[in-house]
Amino acid sequence: MPVDPLKDYPGYALRRASVAAMAELARKLAVLDLRPTEATVLVVIAANVKITQSELVKMLDMASANMAPLVSRLEARGLIEREPVDGRSQGLSLSTAGHGFVARVKKIIDAHEDGLLAKLPASQRGAFVAALRALWSES
Amino acid sequence: MPVDPLKDYPGYALRRASVAAMAELARKLAVLDLRPTEATVLVVIAANVKITQSELVKMLDMASANMAPLVSRLEARGLIEREPVDGRSQGLSLSTAGHGFVARVKKIIDAHEDGLLAKLPASQRGAFVAALRALWSES
DNA sequence: TATTGTTATACTCTATAACTATA
DNA sequence: TATAGTTATAGAGTATAACAATA
Numbered sequence: 359m360p361v362d363p364l365k366d367y368p369g370y371a372l373r374r375a376s377v378a379a380m381a382e383l384a385r386k387l388a389v390l391d392l393r394p395t396e397a398t399v400l401v402v403i404a405a406n407v408k409i410t411q412s413e414l415v416k417m418l419d420m421a422s423a424n425m426a427p428l429v430s431r432l433e434a435r436g437l438i439e440r441e442p443v444d445g446r447s448q449g450l451s452l453s454t455a456g457h458g459f460v461a462r463v464k465k466i467i468d469a470h471e472d473g474l475l476a477k478l479p480a481s482q483r484g485a486f487v488a489a490l491r492a493l494w495s496e497s
Numbered sequence: 498m499p500v501d502p503l504k505d506y507p508g509y510a511l512r513r514a515s516v517a518a519m520a521e522l523a524r525k526l527a528v529l530d531l532r533p534t535e536a537t538v539l540v541v542i543a544a545n546v547k548i549t550q551s552e553l554v555k556m557l558d559m560a561s562a563n564m565a566p567l568v569s570r571l572e573a574r575g576l577i578e579r580e581p582v583d584g585r586s587q588g589l590s591l592s593t594a595g596h597g598f599v600a601r602v603k604k605i606i607d608a609h610e611d612g613l614l615a616k617l618p619a620s621q622r623g624a625f626v627a628a629l630r631a632l633w634s635e636s
Numbered sequence: 637t638a639t640t641g642t643t644a645t646a647c648t649c650t651a652t653a654a655c656t657a658t659a
Numbered sequence: 660t661a662t663a664g665t666t667a668t669a670g671a672g673t674a675t676a677a678c679a680a681t682a
Contacts, residue, residue, distance in 0.1 A: 427643090487507045550663070
């Protein structure tokens with residue numbers, strides 16, 4: 359009967375909650391053969407026609423080196439299209455197939471998010487999200 | 498001026514907050530040449546003399562395949578010792594050097610946790626940790 | 637000079653399969 | 660049969676360095 363000294367560490371709870379939620383989302387997205395990061399990028403492109411990789415990288419706080427192959431995969435699957443903006447940057451938009459696909463992605467994500475919130479008392483949901491955002495934006 | 502459609506997704510906020518906190522902790526632990534998972538295991542061993550790998554794995558919800566090399570590294574550094582319990586399991590305990598080392602680890606972790614909580618209004622800290630634990634234990 | 641996108645590479649955490657030795 | 664520990668391998672996210680092409 360070992361003792362758990364991590365019980366009351368918020369950082370540890372944060373990590374465990376995040377890992378659990380991510381694993382669950384990954385399982386749900388697997389039916390679309392899509393990874394969580396890819397889903398995130400698709401949703402952002404859907405909301406921003408002709409967004410560039412550098413804008414995506416800034417918004418999602420990713421390394422540009424990781425965005426390049428991700429975008430290539432989405433393009434290779436015919437979900438997005440590139441259109442030159444100037445000589446070095448390209449505007450990314452959903453393809454026709456991509457629009458239908460993103461609808462399915464959003465359905466999975468929304469269900470996932472609803473499932474998360476359902477585990478919390480309704481009265482605390484707003485404060486919880488606010489706290490998370492305070493943690494990540496102040497770092 | 499792109500639009501961020503992820504702003505209000507609690508799952509996304511959870512992930513970003515967790516990644517930010519983990520990266521910060523990793524930076525702080527780097528001065529000890531220690532990774533966050535190793536620090537976590539060390540702290541649990543410190544609180545449980547002669548704990549076994551299988552008990553660690555259960556408490557931390559890790560795969561036993563990942564615990565084996567981690568424990569080997571800690572042993573190779575002289576931080577922990579193994580003592581046979583029966584023919585197949587070993588009790589893990591801190592070495593003399595390990596005790597001093599864990600004191601430094603705890604200092605770093607405690608400062609890190611305090612830093613996290615400091616970003617939240619004091620009145621919300623309890624509810625926040627409770628919410629995190631609800632998310633991870635109900636999954 | 638600075639920015640955009642790219643390639644190569646590596647680290648950390650997590651996951652599965654298969655195996656041994658022991659209970 | 661089930662459990663403890665191990666090895667090998669793979670996937671996913673993140674990170675840095677270096678580079679070509681363009682602004």
